[in-house]
Amino acid sequence: MLELVIFSTLNGVVYGLLLFMLSSGLTLIFSMMGVLNFAHASMFMLGAYFSYQVGKLVGFWPALVLAPLLVGLIGAGVERYGLRHVHRHGHVPELLFTFGLAYLIEEIVVMGWGRNPIENRVPATLDFPLFTLFTTSYPAYKAFMMAVSIGMFVALYLVLKRTRIGLIIQAALTHPSTVAMLGHNVPQVFMRVFAAGTALAALAGVIGGFALLTTPNMAAALGPIVFVVVVIGGLGSLGGALIASLAIGIMQTFAVALDVSLLDLLRHAGVAIGRESALFELASIKIAQAAPMIPYVLLVLMLIVRPKGLLGTRET
Amino acid sequence: MRRHVLRSLVLGVLAPAAIASTAQAQGTLKIAMIEPLSGGAASAGILSQKHFGYFVDKINAAGGVNGQKIEVLFFDNKISPQESLIILKKVIDEGIRYVSQGVGSVVAHAITDAVLKHNERNPGKEVIYLNYAAVDPALTNEKCNFWHFRFDADADMKMEALTNYLAKAKGLKKVYLINQDYSFGKAVAVAARAMLTKKRPDIEIVGDELHPLQKVTDFSPYVAKIKASGADSVITGNWSNDMLLLIKPGKDAGLKVDWYTYYAGTLGSPTAIGRDGVGHVKQVTEWHKNALPEADPDQIAYEKRFTGKEDDFAYWRLKTMFEMLVETMKKAKSNDPVKVAKALEGMKYKTVLGDVEMRADNHQLLQPLFISTMSDKVKYDVERTGLGFVTNGKIEAKDTATPTTCKMDRPK
Numbered sequence: 001m002l003e004l005v006i007f008s009t010l011n012g013v014v015y016g017l018l019l020f021m022l023s024s025g026l027t028l029i030f031s032m033m034g035v036l037n038f039a040h041a042s043m044f045m046l047g048a049y050f051s052y053q054v055g056k057l058v059g060f061w062p063a064l065v066l067a068p069l070l071v072g073l074i075g076a077g078v079e080r081y082g083l084r085h086v087h088r089h090g091h092v093p094e095l096l097f098t099f100g101l102a103y104l105i106e107e108i109v110v111m112g113w114g115r116n117p118i119e120n121r122v123p124a125t126l127d128f129p130l131f132t133l134f135t136t137s138y139p140a141y142k143a144f145m146m147a148v149s150i151g152m153f154v155a156l157y158l159v160l161k162r163t164r165i166g167l168i169i170q171a172a173l174t175h176p177s178t179v180a181m182l183g184h185n186v187p188q189v190f191m192r193v194f195a196a197g198t199a200l201a202a203l204a205g206v207i208g209g210f211a212l213l214t215t216p217n218m219a220a221a222l223g224p225i226v227f228v229v230v231v232i233g234g235l236g237s238l239g240g241a242l243i244a245s246l247a248i249g250i251m252q253t254f255a256v257a258l259d260v261s262l263l264d265l266l267r268h269a270g271v272a273i274g275r276e277s278a279l280f281e282l283a284s285i286k287i288a289q290a291a292p293m294i295p296y297v298l299l300v301l302m303l304i305v306r307p308k309g310l311l312g313t314r315e316t
Numbered sequence: 317m318r319r320h321v322l323r324s325l326v327l328g329v330l331a332p333a334a335i336a337s338t339a340q341a342q343g344t345l346k347i348a349m350i351e352p353l354s355g356g357a358a359s360a361g362i363l364s365q366k367h368f369g370y371f372v373d374k375i376n377a378a379g380g381v382n383g384q385k386i387e388v389l390f391f392d393n394k395i396s397p398q399e400s401l402i403i404l405k406k407v408i409d410e411g412i413r414y415v416s417q418g419v420g421s422v423v424a425h426a427i428t429d430a431v432l433k434h435n436e437r438n439p440g441k442e443v444i445y446l447n448y449a450a451v452d453p454a455l456t457n458e459k460c461n462f463w464h465f466r467f468d469a470d471a472d473m474k475m476e477a478l479t480n481y482l483a484k485a486k487g488l489k490k491v492y493l494i495n496q497d498y499s500f501g502k503a504v505a506v507a508a509r510a511m512l513t514k515k516r517p518d519i520e521i522v523g524d525e526l527h528p529l530q531k532v533t534d535f536s537p538y539v540a541k542i543k544a545s546g547a548d549s550v551i552t553g554n555w556s557n558d559m560l561l562l563i564k565p566g567k568d569a570g571l572k573v574d575w576y577t578y579y580a581g582t583l584g585s586p587t588a589i590g591r592d593g594v595g596h597v598k599q600v601t602e603w604h605k606n607a608l609p610e611a612d613p614d615q616i617a618y619e620k621r622f623t624g625k626e627d628d629f630a631y632w633r634l635k636t637m638f639e640m641l642v643e644t645m646k647k648a649k650s651n652d653p654v655k656v657a658k659a660l661e662g663m664k665y666k667t668v669l670g671d672v673e674m675r676a677d678n679h680q681l682l683q684p685l686f687i688s689t690m691s692d693k694v695k696y697d698v699e700r701t702g703l704g705f706v707t708n709g710k711i712e713a714k715d716t717a718t719p720t721t722c723k724m725d726r727p728k
Contacts, residue, residue: 004544007569011536115359116584116626117560129570136543137570212533213561213588217355221533256527256537257544289497291537292528 003134008253014142016249017149018211021204022222023229023241024156025197031173031236032193033083035091038098041223042105043198046071047205048214049113052120060123068202075198079191102219110216120214145207152200153242160238169193173236228295232302234312243310248295255291344387345380345651347372347414347446348407350400350427353392357530359583359626360419360556364449365390367631368416370618371638381645395419397426404430408443413653418449418468421500425452425459432461442727444653446641448633451578452499453507453718456678460722465660465679467637471500471553471578472718474600475507477685477711478551478576481600483515490522492547492573494538496558497526504553504578522547530558536565543571555579560588567592574598580690581705582630586698589690594703597690603632603669604688604705605696612668615696625700636672636683640665654727672713678722682713 026040047067054070055063078101086097121127122141129137160166172179172189180186212218229248233240262283263273273283302309349368351361368388376385389412393400400423407415417427424447435442445464447455453472455464469477482488493508495501505524512519522545527538539562542550550573554562559579566573575597580589581604589597605615605628615629644659645651662676672683687708694704 001544004540007540007543008537011534011540015534015536114624114626115362117557117588119587119590121590129568132570135570136540137568139568142568213557213564215557215584217557218533220355221531253537253540257541289526289528292531 003136004257006133007136007138008257009250010138010142012250012253013246014145014211014249015253016246017146018204018208018245019222019226019229019249020242020245021149021152021207022201022226023233023245024153024238025200026226027230027233027236027238027241028193029197030230032190033087033094035094035098036227037197038095038223039078039101039105040098040198040201041219041226042102043071043075043201044205044208044222045109045214045216045219046074046105047202048120048209048218049109049118049205050202051206051209052118052214055123060125064203064206067206068199071202071205072195072199076191076195078198079194083194084187084191102223106216106219113216115216117213117215120210122210141207141211145211148203148207152203153238156200157238225295228299230309231299232295232309234309236313237309237311240309240311248298251294251298252291255294256288258287261286343384345384345414346410346412347386347388347416348391348403348412349388350391350393350403350407350415350417350423351419352395353390355394357395357419357556361392361395363583363626363630364418364634366622366627367618367629367634370614370621371634374614374617375638375642381642382649382651384651393417393423395423397423401426401430408434408441413441413443414446415443416446416448418447421450421452421455421503422498424450424455425499428455428459428461428464431463435463439727442653442657444657446637448631448637450500452503454499454503456675456680457721460678460720460724462661462679462724462726463657465657465674465681467633467640467681467683469602469683469685469716470680470718471503472507473680473716474578474685475504475511476718477687477716478600479508479511479515480711481687481709482512482519482549482576488516488519488549490520490545490547490549492523492525492542492545492550493521494523494525494527494542494550494552494554494562496529496554498529501526501529501553504551508551527558530556532558532561534565535562536569538562539565539569539571542566542573543569547573549574549576551576553578556583559583560585563589563593563597572596576600581688581698582628584626584699586690586701586703587625590701591692591703593690594692595689598687598708599705600685600687601632602636602683602685604686604707605629605698606688606694606704606706607686607710608668609695611696628698632669633681633683636665636667636681639667640672640674658727670713675717675720678720678724680720682717684713685711685716687711 022044026037029037050070051063051067054066082097083094086093126141126144128140130140130143131138168184169189172186176186229241229244233244266273273280351364352358353361372386372388380386391403393403404427417423428445431443431445447464447466449468451468451470453470456466456470493505495505509521577599580597580599581601614635618629643665644656644663648655648659660674663674665672670684672681674681688705689708690703691706692703694706697704
């Protein structure tokens with residue numbers, strides 16, 4: 001039991017941190033442009049594919065840096081030559097633009113690498129059990145994932161809160177015209193933040209690519225949950241995104257381990273629902289089966305109770 | 317539909333051979349293949365598409381059947397039952413009388429119901445439904461009908477074969493069931509539990525998990541649970557991403573179990589599983605590349621035509637299906653669906669793997685089944701991994717039959 005609890009916690013934290021890496025970039029972009037970037041998870045996917053391709057040429061470690069840089073450049077291009085033009089026409093065209101971009105990227109990936117998962121293996125230097133507790137071993141690459149995402153959080157936090165660049169970004173988010181008046185190139189700030197956000201997603205992709213599975217639908221699989229994290233955490237809030245990702249990661253992991261249904265709980269409370277009851281089917285669903293639904297239930301509850309999210313500062 | 321057309325164009329540019337005869341000539345025998353060609357399950361649909369293209373071209377090269385060439389039209393249903401019904405309606409309106417589908421039992425249920433309804437209401441315009449992969453047992457039991465023919469062994473038949481093998485396996489104490497939460501996955505779980513309790517009452521079933529279909533991105537929590545249960549073997553009907561994602565975290569956590577699977581041999585699974593599966597990953601199938609000492613001519617010709625890493629010849633049952641179809645049409649001297657359906661019912665046919673028979677009582681094909689294990693010492697590998705499967709046991713066609721509750725109305 002203890003073994004299950006410990007490893008479920010570890011798995012939940014790793015999954016949560018991966019979600020955080022994805023959502024941190026999204027939440028920055030969201031608060032900056034006020035638009036959900038539907039192609040954000042696609043950048044995550046590109047990161048995975050690029051690192052695989054670059055890694056074949058120069059090895060994993062250079063790819064860990066190069067792939068996010070490449071995707072960051074693509075992100076900059078998307079903002080400079082795409083979004084910036086669409087921006088003039090309002091939010092809906094922007095939304096549609098990123099939506100279309102997500103489709104486009106998926107099709108390009110299919111054309112380039114095929115529809116089946118590619119053989120994106122854990123790099124040899126990370127492919128060993130770090131430690132074995134009881135009987136379960138814990139792979140080193142998961143610890144590496146943790147280290148990278150925590151490092152990223154700290155670095156991002158320091159840049160945003162402790163440097164001049166961070167000051168300008170923060171100011172540009174809320175008072176773009178004033179910042180422009182002071183002589184800063186606000187569109188360029190936007191472009192850089194967008195590029196940085198996509199690069200962060202790509203970094204998550206490099207790590208998530210081999211930890212999960214590199215397929216053309218990995219973007220579609222993770223996309224929705226990242227939005228949930230951003231909304232629950234509060235738009236534009238890094239800390240909120242971190243808390244929300246960890247909470248969702250851990251909650252989902254533990255829910256899977258719970259083979260309890262509403263029926264069992266009611267039985268303990270002395271209420272019996274018969275097989276003939278209309279509620280029987282519903283009540284006999286185990287928590288484990290409902291696990292993937294939990295984040296979305298949370299999302300709905302959050303929007304009802306506290307629309308600005310955990311640490312958000314403005315109403316959606 | 318627009319998206320499908322676009323995709324066909326793209327595919328057409330990349331691999332003209334992948335799209336079967338595009339001849340719009342009058343008088344071709346049209347077969348509609350309704351499968352996911354986009355989205356998460358697309359890899360399965362596209363693999364079928366290539367097999368269809370290959371076999372139809374082969375038949376046409378030999379002069380077609382009864383003087384008619386065959387033409388396959390591919391429709392993308394995005395694995396949605398609703399979309400499939402819209403497509404089916406369109407297909408019927410165009411006068412196409414042969415429909416084939418296999419990916420997803422949920423879709424199969426929708427199609428078989430709609431085909432039955434149409435045929436009852438439109439005598440003289442009957443449609444045949446050729447199912448080559450949807451293996452929910454209900455389709456040839458309580459939901460059976462005269463127009464549905466299944467060329468893949470159903471989930472119960474495969475489980476029967478698997479549990480017969482398990483009944484003799486040594487060192488097996490605790491079994492964990494993990495399946496997808498929909499009709500097929502549930503059928504696998506129910507069959508596994510019922511048959512194991514009967515054949516090996518000493519085996520303990522330590523888990524019976526249903527997880528969402530093609531939605532889980534990280535199976536680590538499930539693996540931790542399997543680990544905690546102390547299982548030494550896992551039975552799963554998972555396919556596509558759900559199959560390969562399941563094995564990977566198992567390897568990381570040091571989970572040492574034997575995997576008894578339905579679909580570990582195709583659609584990227586061998587690539588994702590890799591060497592760790594050697595000796596531990598087993599499957600039950602109607603064929604595998606090393607089932608015969610030498611490669612089948614169709615396997616060689618197919619893999620000469622489709623040369624991608626993912627382009628394995630995989631669907632032996634489609635070979636059987638097309639050969640039987642041509643045979644019945646020749647025997648009936650007609651390509652009329654009603655005559656063909658009547659001739660197909662109860663038909664016996666010889667293949668290089670053994671005798672097969674289309675059961676008259678429920679339209680389920682009886683064919684030999686193989687239990688095989690992943691190995692790195694094989695003559696023919698899959699997905700160019702250097703890994704393949706070696707036979708542990710073969711079950712003859714007649715021994716795969718399971719009782720049926722099917723009661724069907726036949727046309728006069």
